Amino acid sequence: MATQHLDLEEQEQLAQLKHFWNRWGNLITWALIAVLGAFAAWNGWNFWQQRQAVQAAALYDQMEAATQAGDVERTTRVLADMQASYPGAEYTAQAALLAAKTLVEKEKTAEAKAALAWVAEKAADSGLQATARLRLASLLYADKAYDEALQQLSASFAPPFAPLAADRRGDVLLAQGKKDLAIAEYGKAYQGLSQERAEYRRLVGIKLTALGIDPEAGAAKSGEAK
Missing domain, CATH: 1.25.40 (Serine Threonine Protein Phosphatase 5, Tetratricopeptide repeat)
Incomplete structure (x- = not known):
């Protein structure tokens, strides 16, 4: 009797499993295919990228x-x-x-x-x-x-490059006869250059001095405003 009871339980479990698979089997299969396909595509993409890098x-x-x-x-x-x-x-x-x-x-x-x-x-x-x-x-x-030069310099520059772009804009604006605008750009460059770029900062300071501006005074005012 115990064996027969066990067989009935197994048959019931098998019936439940078949019912579950009939209802959800296709969905599970396609989900697995999608996951495995995505994994294969990811591996393929990485391989392709590495191959491209080596060839380049x-x-x-x-x-x-x-x-x-x-x-x-x-x-x-x-x-x-x-x-x-x-x-x-x-x-x-x-x-x-x-x-x-x-x-x-x-x-x-x-x-x-x-x-x-x-x-x-x-x-x-x-x-x-x-x-x-x-x-x-x-x-x-x-x-x-x-004008074309200013167009290139009007793009967004990351902080390390922003002072360099400002200095270039100052050069262009000065060449166009826009002295006040040039001074403003040189000021941005001077204030933005760190001590690690001391030589470059000194050159920008020379430009400001030649235009009648004390670069250190401008930097001090900027510091007070902050």
Whole structure:
């Protein structure tokens, strides 16, 4: 009797399990497939990202060799390959900055501007973007394209780059004859530069002094206002 009772319990449990599976089995199966699929996709994405980084790094090595040799044709070719194949890789943005430096040295200013503009628009790293915008603004300033330079400098800059952008804006505004606005920007730069950048801060101070402004007095007033 005990065995028969046990068999009845097992049969009842099996019946309940079948009922449960008939009702929820498909949902559970699809949920498992979704979870496993997402896990596989995540692993695949990571593998793809790592592979992209390795391949971009190899091309970056080629860029370094090309720029060290001063080979403009190879520099532009490697950069075009990286931009086409690995536009989101940090190595590509770094390569564009490196290429721009060499292109400026070889008096290929238009190509250098294009490389810097690409970094300013496409780079994922805000620091690389800021560096590109500052360098591009300097080239535009040298070409007396003042409005374009100010456009690059009107972007949002992270705190470490904000004083540098203010200094550049001061240069551009002064070249446009807007002395008071230039002084205000130089003041922001001077006050924003830390003692770790003492030499740069001193240069900005010289600009203010040349415009009849005591930079230390301005900094003191700013400190009192805070």
